[in-house]
Amino acid sequence: IYISHSDLKHYHERIFTDLIFDLIKKHKPSIFLFPSTEAGNALAARLAYRCRTGLVSDVLNLELKKEENNLLISDKPAYLGNIIVKITCPETRPQMCTVTMGTFQKNRLKKPDIEREKVQYNFDLLKLRIKIIGNPTRKDKPSATLSDAKIVLGGGHGLLSKENFDKIFKLAKNINGQVGGTRRPIMDGWMPEHLQIGISGETIFPDLYLSFGISGAIQHIVGITKSKTIVAINKDPNASIFKTADYCIIDDAPKILEGLLKYYRG
Numbered sequence: 001i002y003i004s005h006s007d008l009k010h011y012h013e014r015i016f017t018d019l020i021f022d023l024i025k026k027h028k029p030s031i032f033l034f035p036s037t038e039a040g041n042a043l044a045a046r047l048a049y050r051c052r053t054g055l056v057s058d059v060l061n062l063e064l065k066k067e068e069n070n071l072l073i074s075d076k077p078a079y080l081g082n083i084i085v086k087i088t089c090p091e092t093r094p095q096m097c098t099v100t101m102g103t104f105q106k107n108r109l110k111k112p113d114i115e116r117e118k119v120q121y122n123f124d125l126l127k128l129r130i131k132i133i134g135n136p137t138r139k140d141k142p143s144a145t146l147s148d149a150k151i152v153l154g155g156g157h158g159l160l161s162k163e164n165f166d167k168i169f170k171l172a173k174n175i176n177g178q179v180g181g182t183r184r185p186i187m188d189g190w191m192p193e194h195l196q197i198g199i200s201g202e203t204i205f206p207d208l209y210l211s212f213g214i215s216g217a218i219q220h221i222v223g224i225t226k227s228k229t230i231v232a233i234n235k236d237p238n239a240s241i242f243k244t245a246d247y248c249i250i251d252d253a254p255k256i257l258e259g260l261l262k263y264y265r266g
């Protein structure tokens with residue numbers, strides 16, 4: 001179901017809320033999902049209040065119990081991401097969630113047999129108490145291509161310097177991989193923000209995730225568990241990442257990176 005109109009080019013809380021609330025009343029969906037963006041979170045909160053239903057924000061995983069009246073179980077980080085809790089909304093409908101962007105892999109339908117229904121735009125702008133005098137320039141953040149990558153090289157604080165971290169980008173280029181990492185190298189100024197993997201970054205689905213000097217904080221781990229094979233390099237034999245990794249290499253990460261770069265130089 002979609003509505004198309006020039007008034008909808010930019011998110012407007014009143015217009016979007018009114019239009020979608022009317023659609024919810026008419027179609028009575030059991031589940032309503034929003035993207036966990038600034039606009040998505042704002043809109044979801046308003047609609048949940050109007051529908052007198054529950055809302056789970058920043059969801060990382062969803063499970064549907066068809067046999068229990070289509071009950072949705074949402075995994076969501078709590079206490080600064082140190083634990084993942086499961087939340088359900090058994091009493092009211094629709095069940096609403098905002099889903100963290102990049103959490104699910106894109107699954108293009110081979111034969112799109114979706115029926116589309118266009119709904120007439122009927123919002124009366126005179127209802128607005130705020131007059132729109134201009135619209136913001138849209139600034140999209142650079143989007144990482146991590147969720148489609150077959151090989152991801154992850155860099156952490158254990159790479160020790162920007163000079164070492166730059167080598168990850170070189171290696172990725174030589175082996176046709178993509179670079180991602182933890183929050184630490186972003187704070188260190190070694191890596192741009194949009195390459196963060198984890199709870200507040202991307203979720204990855206590669207055949208191989210090779211991590212260099214990453215401790216394995218839960219906030220990072222939730223973004224890598226859908227990798228087919230995880231190889232971790234850390235000098236500390238007790239590093240948490242070894243609990244998740246398929247192959248554990250206890251060694252100096254910058255040294256191994258340098259060796260791989262020499263090997264794959266071409």
Ligand SMILES: Cc1cc2nc3c(=O)[nH]c(=O)nc-3n(C[C@H](O)[C@H](O)[C@H](O)COP(=O)(O)OP(=O)(O)OC[C@H]3O[C@@H](n4cnc5c(N)ncnc54)[C@H](O)[C@@H]3O)c2cc1C
Nearest residue numbers: 156157158182183198199200213214215219220234235253
């Ligand atoms: C609300 C919130 C959200 C967050 N979201 C995210 C997120 O989305 N993604 C994310 O990644 N983090 C996130 N974090 C941060 C997270 O908690 C960790 O602080 C971060 O992941 C740690 O990064 P790191 O492993 O690179 O660094 P560190 O924890 O400092 O670990 C460095 C590791 O390198 C190893 N090491 C050191 N020297 C060497 C060497 N020479 N060779 C090999 N290994 C070496 C050390 O043994 C250590 O294990 C979040 C935190 C909060 C509070």
